[in-house]
Amino acid sequence: MRSDARANRDRVLAAAEEVFGESGNAGSTEEVARRAGVGIGTVFRHFPTKRALIEATVIRHLALQAHTARARGESGEAGAAFRATFREMVSGAPAKLALVSLLGEPAAAVESAAVEVRDAVGELLARGQQAGAVRADATVDEVYLLIRALANVGGDRAVVDRAVDLVLDGLSPPPSA
């Protein structure tokens, strides 16, 4: 039965990402249970409080983001890798509301998952800069903030894409160098 339990846990987490992504903290635990196709008791068996459920959801989301960033990091040209990852992280966010901001004081586990993402982005950025493909004066903080801002803003996909183009242009090194 261990495998059933794990499967349920995963379905609950997936449902939670949907629900809290759509409705933020206003999403209800009951709704999560309904979408996961399990009883409310099962949700609470796996995550003892609503907050614990949200934290686990956020961590899962951040882990996915970190994975996205790292996966691309090994590919060839540094500038292209940086830009492609930037685009993917912006458009890949399945939740449109800022999941992370749901937590007042983020738990330590959440913080460390976020650091993981930031570090992955930082590595891509550093390579891009070494290759001369990204402005030398941009820091991880700003770049990661831009990714978060664009990933969480609502609006037409095409408009977002063009806005990303503009931002990536701003991140290119000045041609006079």
Added chain:
Amino acid sequence: MRSDARANRDRVLAAAEEVFGESGNAGSTEEVARRAGVGIGTVFRHFPTKRALIEATVIRHLALQAHTARARGESGEAGAAFRATFREMVSGAPAKLALVSLLGEPAAAVESAAVEVRDAVGELLARGQQAGAVRADATVDEVYLLIRALANVGGDRAVVDRAVDLVLDGLSPPPSA
């Protein structure tokens, strides 16, 4: 008595901006009444539902933003006006614009208040472009989206400021002109 009522309406709106700005949709109507110094019944007399109250709050905020943008539009240099307004709109609205996304389907009145803001931004953008101070290929849609994205993202104020600098750099015309 009409003026009393109007005064109450204004105090309620001001309190609502505070409360919902701090706590989002989780802020309670009772808390709004308390801060406005009126009874809960008075709040509901002026705004028949919580949603109506939030909408009115958002509209008030958007109207203020439109006003800010228009006021700036008449001042001297076009590129500087555009950039200053961009900065003001990003930093002047922490967490308040997020209310718009809590509305689900925004009411028509909210939409039209938002269009007002977009148009004001559009005018500033057009002038900046005519003056050669802003990239000719940027459109209002992208610019307004960037403002919204940066206004709603959480994070250190200083980091946000530097991110805005990067974006405004990206919006500058290419030096090859």
Added chain:
Amino acid sequence: MRSDARANRDRVLAAAEEVFGESGNAGSTEEVARRAGVGIGTVFRHFPTKRALIEATVIRHLALQAHTARARGESGEAGAAFRATFREMVSGAPAKLALVSLLGEPAAAVESAAVEVRDAVGELLARGQQAGAVRADATVDEVYLLIRALANVGGDRAVVDRAVDLVLDGLSPPPSA
């Protein structure tokens, strides 16, 4: 409307004494509301937690007991007054379960209400002893404990009465004095 609110408060307290008296802590706040004929929200408006409601109920009960004890204290013969009050306090308890024991750590207000009762009993006891109608070596603590024990025990009323007779006999002064 102040008087309506007070009336409701009283009906809630009376219902709570019934419900918690019958079912102890297992009695539900909803049941209290139902018996009081008010909505659940009204119960919580007057008593912000279930615990606060139980405390208020207990205090009311203790105040009634203290009143019973004091009222009798002014009447004529000291020994008779002591015994009559003892009987009244045992049989007058409308709640058959030990309301007081419902509280883990009793709140300060509850403690002081209990002290009030103990003091009233103590005064009656002292007078009885001065009049030579009650054993001189009995202390308030024991007497009050006997009252509590007999008030809370279940069983046939007639049997309780005879048990009280036996106890009061034990509290009489030894005839050899």
Added chain:
Amino acid sequence: MRSDARANRDRVLAAAEEVFGESGNAGSTEEVARRAGVGIGTVFRHFPTKRALIEATVIRHLALQAHTARARGESGEAGAAFRATFREMVSGAPAKLALVSLLGEPAAAVESAAVEVRDAVGELLARGQQAGAVRADATVDEVYLLIRALANVGGDRAVVDRAVDLVLDGLSPPPSA
């Protein structure tokens, strides 16, 4: 395997006496399983409902009490035996007898276990009376009620002991004999 099952049943009953003795009906079946070192399913295999478990616990306790009373009955002096048993029954059962009152309508099996105890007390009482060591007009009903009352009352152990002394004094034959 039959002996394994019986061993489990006993461990569950012992755990139940602990848990419900401490927390009354608020004690949870899961906690009983945990302390018994078995799965929750095993508890419900042996006792189909929580109520059945509590009943079995109470019956076990009453049987022990009856045994105590009977064992003492055979020892030497009748008055001393009666008084010693009275004291033991009062102090040996803190909070556990209270479970009986949580049962609402006690099951027939519980009633008959209680009758067993009452009868054992009755026998001790009769012997004490025959020996002239206990008041002739006291009946089993009153005596058993006094034991129940004192066993269930909360309060300082020393105070309870002195209250028992007073009661036993009241049960002594009048010195005029």
Added chain:
DNA sequence: AATGAATGAGCGTTCATTCAT
């Protein structure tokens, strides 16, 4: 026979909304 994951009714509590004063 034993296990423990799953279930869902029920509880305490909150809060938008109504309405008698």
Added chain:
DNA sequence: GATGAATGAACGCTCATTCAT
């Protein structure tokens, strides 16, 4: 017009009970 007491639906969470393994 203003007030605030009353209402009850909805939420987070617990726990007795069931059942697949």
